[in-house]
Amino acid sequence: MRIMVNDYAGHPFQIQLSRSLAFLGHEVLHTYFAKNNTPKGCVERRPNDAPCFRVEPIFISGEFRKHALFARWLADLSFGKAVSARLDSFRPDVVLSANMPLDAQKVMLKASRDRDARFVIWLQDVLSVGIEFALRKKQIPGSGLVGAHYEGLERKLLTDCDAVVCITPEFRQLLKSWSIPPAKVFVIENWAPLDEVRPVPADNPWAREMGIAGKFCFMYSGTLGMKHKPELLLALAQSFRTRSDVAVVAVAQGAGADWLGAHVAEAGPHFRLLPFQPYERLSEVLGAAHVLITILDADCGAFAVPSKSLAYLCAGRPLLVVAPKDNLATETVKRAGAGEVVFDDSPENFLNTARRMLENPHSLRRYAANARVYAERTFDIGRITQQFLEVFAFAQPKPFAAYAMAAAASAGGASRLSPR
Numbered sequence: 001m002r003i004m005v006n007d008y009a010g011h012p013f014q015i016q017l018s019r020s021l022a023f024l025g026h027e028v029l030h031t032y033f034a035k036n037n038t039p040k041g042c043v044e045r046r047p048n049d050a051p052c053f054r055v056e057p058i059f060i061s062g063e064f065r066k067h068a069l070f071a072r073w074l075a076d077l078s079f080g081k082a083v084s085a086r087l088d089s090f091r092p093d094v095v096l097s098a099n100m101p102l103d104a105q106k107v108m109l110k111a112s113r114d115r116d117a118r119f120v121i122w123l124q125d126v127l128s129v130g131i132e133f134a135l136r137k138k139q140i141p142g143s144g145l146v147g148a149h150y151e152g153l154e155r156k157l158l159t160d161c162d163a164v165v166c167i168t169p170e171f172r173q174l175l176k177s178w179s180i181p182p183a184k185v186f187v188i189e190n191w192a193p194l195d196e197v198r199p200v201p202a203d204n205p206w207a208r209e210m211g212i213a214g215k216f217c218f219m220y221s222g223t224l225g226m227k228h229k230p231e232l233l234l235a236l237a238q239s240f241r242t243r244s245d246v247a248v249v250a251v252a253q254g255a256g257a258d259w260l261g262a263h264v265a266e267a268g269p270h271f272r273l274l275p276f277q278p279y280e281r282l283s284e285v286l287g288a289a290h291v292l293i294t295i296l297d298a299d300c301g302a303f304a305v306p307s308k309s310l311a312y313l314c315a316g317r318p319l320l321v322v323a324p325k326d327n328l329a330t331e332t333v334k335r336a337g338a339g340e341v342v343f344d345d346s347p348e349n350f351l352n353t354a355r356r357m358l359e360n361p362h363s364l365r366r367y368a369a370n371a372r373v374y375a376e377r378t379f380d381i382g383r384i385t386q387q388f389l390e391v392f393a394f395a396q397p398k399p400f401a402a403y404a405m406a407a408a409a410s411a412g413g414a415s416r417l418s419p420r
Helices: 012-023 069-090 102-114 127-137 143-160 170-177 205-210 230-239 255-262 279-287 308-315 328-336 347-358 361-378 381-395 398-412
Strands: 002-007 027-033 053-058 094-098 118-123 163-166 185-187 216-223 246-253 271-274 291-295 319-322 339-342
Touching: 002 012, 002 069, 012 027, 012 053, 012 381, 027 069, 053 069, 069 102, 094 102, 094 381, 102 118, 102 127, 102 143, 118 143, 118 381, 127 143, 163 170, 163 381, 170 185, 185 381, 205 279, 216 279, 216 308, 230 246, 230 255, 230 291, 230 347, 246 255, 255 271, 279 308, 291 308, 291 347, 308 319, 308 328, 308 361, 319 328, 319 347, 328 339, 328 361, 339 347, 339 361
Parallel strands: 002 027, 002 094, 027 053, 094 118, 118 163, 163 185, 216 246, 216 291, 246 271, 291 319, 319 339
Antiparallel strands: none
16 A cells, blocks of 8 residues: 655654554655654654655745744645645555644645545644634634634545544544544544653763753653643742752743743743754653653643653653643543643642652652553554554545455454544
């Protein structure tokens, strides 16, 4: 099967899926947006990659201004055209598309129809809800009208595609209310690459380079937007500003990181704001932490699931999660027994929980052990790959689907993933 996996963000676990599909003999092209500044996985070919695996950055002309509304709209259209041109030349049987801006997704879906390729949307976020949320935060006039436009577009894209992979069961309820046929909606939760993020000692070369070895370290790592409430990280740093044995570190970029940068003088001497670090050092970065932090605004529970928590689990570190009750991140941490969850995003509750974790090393050791055990039990890339192959088989016309299902079963004894 010729498979195109397009992940706008270039995240690690999507690339791992592409590599796994290629190891099974499928011809795989993995594309991502080169100018999007997000934490990316290993986007270079490795010596042991399958010959039928290719990973390619997609470029557009001009500057990419993520938060400039009109310029961003033009960039999204340009990216849609550029990645569709690559689709046209590769001629896949099936396209799996994740994290795509809706205007770009529209262009790509049309291109797949022109090439008679099946199109599967990997629904990482409900983007139309996120767009309206961001516009209202900025007090942009007409936010509701823009949100309604993009809700209509997202609903049409989900209706017109051949299958939808949701990363959380909660998304199914929204899709049902949008009249998306339940038969084509599947749930496959996100994961992180076990062999790429491993537990390492807190006193490691990266920690020594950053001057935090020997300190108790609270860390946030990943994209930091305003929906991630950067003010809580500032409050945490301020609360420990007189403790020379405690460091608060944010390895982050995004609007929230820019906000923190403007307030860094208020954070105290033991706060560090760092840009994204090389992916090959991620184990050291996360390993330097004693508590890893995930934060999500209470209004974001319906449309965002922070996948950084999954890399935290692989690193074998305790988690402190601030997120709504109905967010999958909170459920995962509770299910794993890997940390503390704060449902109320008030600074007082967050800081009290952080202090309690600092003062309870026995609980931290238990959380750390549980985190890695859960990851090893859950993030089986072979099983996950078979689940995606079943989705692809569902999306194909019946004769091809029968062939694809047989190939998936012979490749590893796949168990049927029932549509939700």
